[in-house]
Amino acid sequence: MVPVKNTKLYEVLGVSTDASRQEIKKAYRLQALKCHPDKNGHSEESKRKFQQVCEAYEILSDENKREMYDKFGTADESELQEQMSPQMYTTSGMSAGDLFAQFFGGGSTTSGFFERKRHTPEMARGPDIKHNLKCTLQELYYGKHAKLALNRTRLCRKCDGSGGKRSRTCTACGGRGMRTETTRRGPMVQTWSSTCQDCNGSGTYVRRKDLCAECAGQGCRTERKIFDVEVQPGMRPGQEIVLPSEADEVVNAEFGPERVIPGDVTIILQQLPHEKLRVLGDADLLLSNCSVDLRTSLCGGSVWIDSHPSGRVLKVDVAPGRVLAPGTVKCVENMGMPKPGGGFGNLYVRFNVEFPEKLDEATATAISAALDSDSNVQPTSSQALPEGVPIEDHVMSDLQPDLSQGGSPHKRRRGAADSSDDAFDGDDASDRAESCTVH
Template sequence: MKEDYYDILGISKGASAAEIKKAYRKMAIKYHPDKNPGDNEAENKFKKAAEAYEVLGNEEKRAKYDRFGHQAFEGGGFGGGGGMNMDDIFSQFGDIFGGGFGGGFSGFGGFGGGGQRRAKGSNLRIRVALTLEEIANGVEKKIKVKRKVQAPGTTYKTCSTCNGTGQVTRVTNTILGRMQTASPCTTCGGSGQMIDQKPADADAQGLKVQEEMVSIKIPAGVEDGMQLKVSGKGNEAPGNGIPGDLLVAIEEKAHESLQREGDNLHYDLYISISEAALGASKEIQTVNGKVRIKIEPGVQSGKILRLRGKGVNSLNGYGKGDLLVHVNVWTPKTLTKDQKEFFEKMANDENFQPNPEKSDKSFFEKVKDMFS
C-alpha cells in the first residue's frame, strides 16, 4: 500500500499550509542529492517528499486527497506527483530550498555538472466523455492524440552561446561589489543544444506533428471535472528533452433514468394506485442491467427502497454505493364514469382515510435518512 502523504512529511491531517511547507523544506534539505551523493535511498525519500508536497501544498489537490486518498491521483496519474522527476521537482519547488543549493545539483535527473537543465515539452489537454456505466465500473479508453515528436533525421549540436551548460552567467559591478547571476540561455531555452540539421517537414525546433493512439485507464468512481494525467504523452521537447504530459479532463454524460449523488444512484419509480394497494413486481434499471424488485401491498408514495451495492464503485476503494429507488404513486388526472363512481363510494370508507403509523416517516425524515 502506498505511504500516506501526511506520514511522509511527518505532519497531522490538520496541519496548516505553513506547517506543510516547513515540513517539506526540512525533508528536502535533509535528503537533498547534493548532501547525499550516490545515496539512492536519500534520493527516493527526496522524491517522495516532493510528491507529497505537490499534493498537500495545493489546496484543491489536498481536498481531493483527503476525500479520496491516493485513488484520486492514480489510474493514469490524477494530478499527483507519482511521475515527478528531478527536473519537475526543482522547476516547481526550487524556491523552497533557499540559496543553500543554488539552482541545480550534480549527477541526478536532467541536470549536468554545470547546472544544465533538460527542456520539457508542453502539455496537451483533451476531454473524455464517459457514460455512467463506464464511471461506475472503470474503463480503458484508447484515444487518438496529435502530439509533437522529434522528426527523424533531426540532429543537434552544442549551443554556442552557453557552450552546452544551458545557462548564461553575467557579472555586474554594484556598490556592494561584483555580483554574479545565472539565467537560462535564451538561445537554446536552457537545453544546451541547438538544431544542426532537420528535415523539411520539421518545425524550427526539429519537431513534427504525429497522430498516436494512447491508452488511458480510468478507475471507477471518477467525477465530472476531475483531471487525469498520462505522463510523457504530451509534446516532446527538442534534443534530449523530457516529453510533456497528456491532461485528460473527465466529463460525465447524463443518464436517461439514473441520477448520481457521489457513490449513490437515484431512480424514480412510478406505480399506479392499484399497484400501490395490491403490490407489484417491477423491473428497474441499474448501471449493470435491469433487476426486478417487489413492491409490498399498501406502499406509500415517497417510500425509498435501498438496493445495497447497486451504485458506483468508490474511487478510494471502499466498496460500492447504493441504488435508492423513490416510489411515486401516480394519480390519474381523468377518470371514466365507473371509476369516478368507485372512488366516490370509497371517499368516506374508513380503509381509504389517511392513517399514518408511527413507523411511517415524514418527508423531512426521509430526506435526512437519504443523506445520512
C-alpha cells in the first residue's frame, strides 16, 4: 500500500487511511450531523467544521481523487502545479492539463464540476429547500409519518459529475477556463479576459462519443426524492424538521451549472385551523366556546367536551355554588398538548352560558324568592338613590334592527365574553384561570 502523504482529511472524518468506502460514508454522516450549523446555533466554528467534513468526504469518497490525495497530499490541480517544478512541463512542450492527466493514465480526473472549482477559492454552500407540511391538531397531538416528494439536482452517480468517460483539456483556453484577448491601437495596448465559450469556463471538454449516457454529458440529473418525515407528538406549528445535506448538489451559476455543498431540506409545520381549539404557548390548549346551560352555570353539574384532539370525551364537573359567569375561563390540568420532555400542558375552557329566551311566571317567582333569600345575591334595586332625584317609569321592548340600513344602529358592547380571548394571548394563562376536575 502506498503511504499517505497527508492524513488531514482522514482525521477530519475520524477514519484510518485504509478505511473502506462504506466506513468513510458512515463516518461522514455521523460527523455531518454532529457539526451541522443548525445543531450548533449557526456558530462560525460549526460552519467551518461542517464545510471541512463535506470537502473531506467529497475527495475521499471518489477513488481517483482519493488516489491523487494519497499520492500528492492534495486533490487540487492548482496546488499540485505549485508544488511541481515549472521545468516539468515547460520544457516538455506539454500543457499543465496534459501533464496533470499523465499522472492518471491519460485521462484528467478534474473534469466537469470538479474542474470548475479551480476558478473559485472554495466550494460554496448551496441554498436550502423549504417546504410547508400541513397537519391537523390531532396529528400534532399524536404525531405522524408523512411521505414528502421533492425535486432536487444531484451529481450523476454514473460519471460522478464529469459528464463522460474521459475529459480533455480545452485547446481554446489551454485549460484555464478564461480567454485573454489583446487589442493594439497605436501606442495603446488593451487586454481583457472573458469566460471561454468553448468549455463554458470549465477548462475541459468531453468528446461526443465519450459522453455519459446517463446524464447526456451534463454531469448532473434532476431526481425526485421521497423523504419519510416524522412529526413527533406535541410538535408546535412553525417548528422545523431539518434533513441535513439533502438539497441540491448542483445549482445554476453565472457560468452555468456549478457544484456546491448541499444545503438542507427544511420542513416547516403548519397547523390546519381547528373549529374550537387553538394552541397557547408551548403545550396549552384553549377551548374558546364551551356552551353550558343556565342551571349548570348557577347550581353546578357536569359539562361534556367532545372536541379534544386525543379523540376522548371529557366530563368536567362544575362544583355546586361556584357560579359560571359568561366568559369564565377554567383550567383542566394536564389535558393540553404533549410536551417534548414529557408530560402535558393544560386545557383552558371558556364557558358560554346559554340563557333561555323566557321563563314561566312560576319559575321566575321561585327563582326570585330563592335569590332574595341568598345573602350572596345583592339586587341592584336595593341601592340607595340620591334624594330629590325625579324617577320616571318606562317599559322596554324588543329591538327590531333595520337590516336594510346596515344593521342595528346600536354598537355592540364588548363584554367579558369577548375579551376573554385577549386574556389568553400570552403564556401566563394559568395565573388567570381556576382549576376544575375532569373525569
